[in-house]
Amino acid sequence: MKSTLDNDRPIFQQIKEMIEEDILSGLLKPDEQIPSNSRLVSYYGINPVTVHKGVTLLADEGLIYKKRGLGMFVAPDAPDILRKSHGAAFQSEYAAPLVRQARALGMSDADIHAHIDEALEEVAEERANGRPAHPKKEEDDSNE
Amino acid sequence: MSNTAQTPAVRCDGVRLRYPRQKEEALAGVDLNVMPHTICGLLGRNAAGKTSLMALLTGFRRQTGGEIEVFGEKPYENPSVASRVAFVYANNNELYQEMKVRDVLKTAAIFREDWNDALARSLLNAFHVPEKKNVSRLSLGQRAALFCTVGLASRVPLTIFDEAYSGMDAVYRKIFAEALLNDFMEYPRTILFSTHYISEWDNLFSDVAIIDEGRIVAFGETDELRGRGAAIIGEAGAVDAFASGKTIMQQRSLGAQKEVWLFDLPANEREAAVRQGLSAERLSLQDLFVGLTRKEGESDVIQ
Numbered sequence: 114m115k116s117t118l119d120n121d122r123p124i125f126q127q128i129k130e131m132i133e134e135d136i137l138s139g140l141l142k143p144d145e146q147i148p149s150n151s152r153l154v155s156y157y158g159i160n161p162v163t164v165h166k167g168v169t170l171l172a173d174e175g176l177i178y179k180k181r182g183l184g185m186f187v188a189p190d191a192p193d194i195l196r197k198s199h200g201a202a203f204q205s206e207y208a209a210p211l212v213r214q215a216r217a218l219g220m221s222d223a224d225i226h227a228h229i230d231e232a233l234e235e236v237a238e239e240r241a242n243g244r245p246a247h248p249k250k251e252e253d254d255s256n257e
Numbered sequence: 258m259s260n261t262a263q264t265p266a267v268r269c270d271g272v273r274l275r276y277p278r279q280k281e282e283a284l285a286g287v288d289l290n291v292m293p294h295t296i297c298g299l300l301g302r303n304a305a306g307k308t309s310l311m312a313l314l315t316g317f318r319r320q321t322g323g324e325i326e327v328f329g330e331k332p333y334e335n336p337s338v339a340s341r342v343a344f345v346y347a348n349n350n351e352l353y354q355e356m357k358v359r360d361v362l363k364t365a366a367i368f369r370e371d372w373n374d375a376l377a378r379s380l381l382n383a384f385h386v387p388e389k390k391n392v393s394r395l396s397l398g399q400r401a402a403l404f405c406t407v408g409l410a411s412r413v414p415l416t417i418f419d420e421a422y423s424g425m426d427a428v429y430r431k432i433f434a435e436a437l438l439n440d441f442m443e444y445p446r447t448i449l450f451s452t453h454y455i456s457e458w459d460n461l462f463s464d465v466a467i468i469d470e471g472r473i474v475a476f477g478e479t480d481e482l483r484g485r486g487a488a489i490i491g492e493a494g495a496v497d498a499f500a501s502g503k504t505i506m507q508q509r510s511l512g513a514q515k516e517v518w519l520f521d522l523p524a525n526e527r528e529a530a531v532r533q534g535l536s537a538e539r540l541s542l543q544d545l546f547v548g549l550t551r552k553e554g555e556s557d558v559i560q
Contacts, residue, residue, distance in 0.1 A: 163463065
């Protein structure tokens with residue numbers, strides 16, 4: 114979860130995306146309970162209707178399910194669903210802007226490839242130094 | 258949480274108000290529905306008509322035109338409405354100057370049947386407002402804290418806060434905002450809230466009404482309303498071509514670059530702008546408000 118909300122997208126969408134990110138990163142695991150609506154309201158200081166809207170969207174997409182009287186829980190296949198949908202958006206949201214920025218800086222194809230190779234090495238190194246590749250397989254040391 | 262089938266908590270239909278011996282109307286045809294169990298922000302510049310409208314809803318004054326209903330009844334001098342409405346504003350302490358804080362609480366407890374004494378006391382404790390002090394001896398921020406506390410703890414079906422936190426410091430305002438949300442969840446009611454500090458409060462609102470020169474100029478769900486403002490930025494000629502024929506709220510240039518703020522730009526138009534190499538950004542609610550309410554003569558003061 115981020116500490117604050119920004120202005121570039123609707124707030125309910127940011128609530129939805131933050132929970133999605135926590136599912137993707139493994140901070141929220143399948144069949145684990147997500148924070149209650151009232152916790153989200155208090156934490157971010159936002160209107161309950163806004164939170165309700167974001168959480169309802171997650172449920173509509175099958176990413177969370179309701180246990181009566183208990184709250185909302187992460188669906189078992191939520192990480193898979195998210196990897197697929199985020200994978201599909203990777204091209205337009207990350208790859209294309211990266212190439213556009215590189216062109217604006219006057220980079221050649223080779224320059225771009227070189228930068229990506231360098232980034233790949235950097236991330237590989239981070240992982241070798243103990244940053245979890247798949248956090249869900251690591252021990253859960255989340256503090257909330 | 259569907260509100261569609263409910264009757265509004267507040268219904269204003271062409272509401273007009275002209276004060277005696279005033280040429281200009283303070284309210285010039287206000288249309289506004291506030292649904293039950295929402296927190297509605299009422300945003301307006303100084304003298305836009307916020308306080309006039311709130312005073313009508315409270316039954317302090319009678320409108321000179323149009324219709325007002327609060328919970329389906331006419332509010333003016335109507336005890337049944339008065340018992341269900343609380344109006345909290347920054348300077349409503351003349352009545353209480355000579356009272357001690359604890360007597361203000363006692364009075365509220367008598368008049369408000371759902372009064373929550375535990376909430377009042379824990380909030381005053383958080384605000385460090387001593388119950389044995391005279392209201393007249395409290396600081397500005399403490400006084401505001403006291404009346405906001407009374408407004409919340411009264412738990413009336415319609416609570417109106419009119420710049421009620423004026424004088425509170427940032428920590429006090431944070432405490433008040435948290436208490437308001439928490440108590441709203443515990444005990445849902447309709448809240449109408451006016452503020453000039455839009456970017457500090459906007460996320461608390463489910464709905465927002467913008468009032469300007471005595472009329473509601475924009476109303477909607479907060480997220481939806483924010484989405485109605487767009488900043489289009491790019492090379493001046495391309496921006497002008499794109500903005501032509503659209504509702505321009507503001508514009509400014511920086512060298513060859515130009516920025517225009519548009520109102521009610523459809524989503525497909527926004528995408529079209531991006532495809533043309535322009536950048537299209539959402540406006541914050543505060544910027545949208547400035548865009549909609551800034552007047553001609555105020556635009557080029559500094560040039």
